[in-house]
Amino acid sequence: MPETAKHAGLAYRWADRPYHRKWLLDRADELFDLFQFASINPKGGFFDLKRDGTPLVADNPVRGIHTAARMVHCFAIGDLLGRPGSADVVDHGMQFLWNRHRDQKNGGYFWQVDDNGPVDASKQGYGHAFVLLAASSAKIVGHPLAEAMLDDVTEILETRFWEDAHGAIAEEFSADWSPVPGYRGQNSNMHLTEALMAAFEATGERHYLDKAERIADLVIRRRAGECDWRVPEHFDENWQLDRDYRGNEMFRPSGTTPGHWLEWARLVLQLWVLGGKRHDWMPEAARGLFFQSMSLGWDRIHGGFFYTLDWENAPARRSKLWWPLCEGAGAAHWLAEHLPSDFHEESYRRIWSFIARHSLDRTHGGWFEELTEDLVPATTLFPGKGDIYHALQACLIPLFPATASLTRLISETGGPVLEG
Numbered sequence: 366m367p368e369t370a371k372h373a374g375l376a377y378r379w380a381d382r383p384y385h386r387k388w389l390l391d392r393a394d395e396l397f398d399l400f401q402f403a404s405i406n407p408k409g410g411f412f413d414l415k416r417d418g419t420p421l422v423a424d425n426p427v428r429g430i431h432t433a434a435r436m437v438h439c440f441a442i443g444d445l446l447g448r449p450g451s452a453d454v455v456d457h458g459m460q461f462l463w464n465r466h467r468d469q470k471n472g473g474y475f476w477q478v479d480d481n482g483p484v485d486a487s488k489q490g491y492g493h494a495f496v497l498l499a500a501s502s503a504k505i506v507g508h509p510l511a512e513a514m515l516d517d518v519t520e521i522l523e524t525r526f527w528e529d530a531h532g533a534i535a536e537e538f539s540a541d542w543s544p545v546p547g548y549r550g551q552n553s554n555m556h557l558t559e560a561l562m563a564a565f566e567a568t569g570e571r572h573y574l575d576k577a578e579r580i581a582d583l584v585i586r587r588r589a590g591e592c593d594w595r596v597p598e599h600f601d602e603n604w605q606l607d608r609d610y611r612g613n614e615m616f617r618p619s620g621t622t623p624g625h626w627l628e629w630a631r632l633v634l635q636l637w638v639l640g641g642k643r644h645d646w647m648p649e650a651a652r653g654l655f656f657q658s659m660s661l662g663w664d665r666i667h668g669g670f671f672y673t674l675d676w677e678n679a680p681a682r683r684s685k686l687w688w689p690l691c692e693g694a695g696a697a698h699w700l701a702e703h704l705p706s707d708f709h710e711e712s713y714r715r716i717w718s719f720i721a722r723h724s725l726d727r728t729h730g731g732w733f734e735e736l737t738e739d740l741v742p743a744t745t746l747f748p749g750k751g752d753i754y755h756a757l758q759a760c761l762i763p764l765f766p767a768t769a770s771l772t773r774l775i776s777e778t779g780g781p782v783l784e785g
Contacts, residue, residue, distance in 0.1 A: 375710050379717070380698055380763040386783045392725070393760040397443055399730040400753040401454060404436065408480055410461040411436050414750035416742075418729045421749045425480045430466050433458045434495035435754035438772075441502035442761065445775040452506065459503055459510045462496060471541055473521050486540035490526050490553035491616060493518055494560045501563035505772045515564065522557070531604050532579030548610075549600040550617060551588075554580045555625060558632050562639055566773040574640060581636055585629055585650050594653030595661070595678075596626050608676055615746060620673040620681045623662025624689025627670075630654040630696040631762075634703055638768055652704055655696050659712050662689070667739055668719045672746075683738040687751045690720050691759035702767040713763075732756050 379385040403418050404411045410428040412420035420426070437458035443451030466474045468486070476492050477485040496518045503511035525542060526534035533554045537545040561577035564570070583604065589596045592606075598621060599610035611619050630651040637647035661678045662670045669685035670693065697713035700706075723740050724732050734747035758771060764781035765774040 375707050378701060378710055379714055380701070383784050386764055386781065389760045389763060390781065390783065393757055395730055396753050396757050396760070397448060397451075399750075400436070401440070401443070401448075401450060405454070405457060409457075409465055410478075411458070413748075413752075414731070416726070416729060416733075416744075416749055418731070418750065427477050427479050427484050428461070428465075429477050430462070430474055430489075430492040431495045432752060433461050433466065434492075434499035435752060437462070437499035438495075438502040439753045439757050441499075441506045441508075442757065442771055442775060444506045445772060446780050452508075455503060455506060455508055458499065459508055459514070462499060463510050463514060466496075467517070468540065472517075473525065473538075473542070474518070475540070483540070487545070488521075488525070488538040488540065488542065490534045490536050490550075491556060493522055493526060494553055494557035497522065497557070498560035498563050501560065501567040502772050504567045505776050515568070519564070527576070532576075532583050533604070534580075547602065548607075548612075549602060549604055551584045551596060551598055551600070552616060552625065554584055555629060555632065558636065562632075562635060563770055563772065565639065566770055574636075577636055578640060578644070581629075581633055581647070585633055585654075586646050589626075589629070589654065590646075590650070592621075594626070594650065594657045595621050595674075596629055596654070598622060598625070614682070618673045618682065620675045622673050622689075623658045623670050624672070624686065624692050626654045626658040626662070627689060627692040627696045630658070631692065631699045634696075634699045634767065635770070638703075648704055651696075651700060655700055655709070655712070658693065658696075659708075664738070668715075669723070669736065669740065671738075680738075684743065684746060685723075685736040685738070685740065686746070687724055687732045687734050688755040690716055690724060691755035694720070694759045695762040698763040699767040726750075 399418055403414055406412050410433050412426060415421050437455050440451040440454035444455060465478050468475055473488040474492055474496050475483040476487045476489045500511050500514040500518055504515055525538065528535055534557060536548050536550050536553055539545060558577045558580050561573045565573040597606045599607045601607055633647045634651045637644060661674060664671060670689040671680040672682040672684045672686050675681045693716045694713065697709050697716060700709040701713060723736060726733055732751045733742045734751035735743045737743045761771055
């Protein structure tokens with residue numbers, strides 16, 4: 366590992382230890398084993414899964430666009446690693462996105478569909494961000510639809526969603542592209558930042574990275590910086606903070622969400638590296654975001670991250686979800702490489718130790734999506750099994766240098782070296 370990865374106090378990093386690296390790869394294999402087969406819907410798209418790994422709804426389920434797009438991305442990673450059958454999952458997802466989610470009349474991609482067509486025909490920035498990620502990952506593995514989808518969703522994002530005056534995207538349109546006024550959100554823009562970096566890596570086209578930097582400047586340098594490195598979630602059309610917003614607790618939770626602070630900490634560092642380390646504010650922002658997440662979001666009694674906080678930093682929704690833990694592990698790895706400290710390494714170990722004890726479903730495979738405050742599995746927000754996207758990336762990110770996305774790193778190296 367590079368010299369900057371060494372720590373003054375701790376003698377070694379877990380991410381350098383062969384045992385830990387194999388343990389992570391084994392957890393990734395368990396996720397692949399579960400989702401590669403159980404989630405395939407023979408009528409197209411993918412099943413959401415119950416806790417026992419069977420389809421949540423077996424007859425004509427509603428399919429959200431992010432599920433198909435995430436499966437494409439994750440099994441593109443599997444294909445790059447050399448996992449047999451992964452290319453079939455990528456193709457299954459790409460066909461569904463292109464033929465069933467894509468609006469062939471008005472353009473763009475429907476938010477939700479079932480066997481009969483659109484269930485929710487709205488055009489969501491969040492969904493289009495994941496289509497861009499899927500197309501970028503599919504391009505790296507050479508899927509025949511990737512170029513067309515990448516061109517298509519890029520044009521939609523640029524001509525329909527992008528608001529150059531702000532340097533970010535609008536949130537939502539109706540099926541015919543009538544605006545849905547009154548709201549702008551950081552969550553869709555955060556995931557678009559991830560996807561724009563992936564598109565830049567897949568194509569080499571700088572305009573993707575330029576947009577990612579503009580989003581990060583607005584959401585993190587300015588708005589999160591104004592809030593002491595707590596990421597505000599909800600805004601009006603002029604990107605003024607709306608502290609009183611109440612919306613969908615899954616995609617637009619009220620208050621603030623420490624898991625998104627963690628996610629941004631990693632994304633900002635990745636953006637800093639891809640952009641040539643030109644923006645000095647980015648590493649300090651990443652450090653601040655991570656510190657606030659661990660200081661304010663971590664439950665000091667039971668462990669785990671509270672789902673949301675209020676604006677006085679008190680826990681609002683006290684559930685412990687799986688994805689903030691995943692994002693915390695990835696962020697801690699990136700920070701330990703670029704801003705090495707005992708705090709970052711100790712936090713990495715704390716997060717993985719909590720996951721190992723409380724989040725892994727050792728009976729049915731996968732992870733528990735939700736725990737109560739005192740760590741009992743629950744289903745108040747999510748009805749079944751956590752999807753593969755967050756957990757798989759958490760398992761694989763620490764196996765590679767913190768220099769690029771997983772798809773790019775695996776395509777360049779062929780896979781992880783277990784010796785560290």
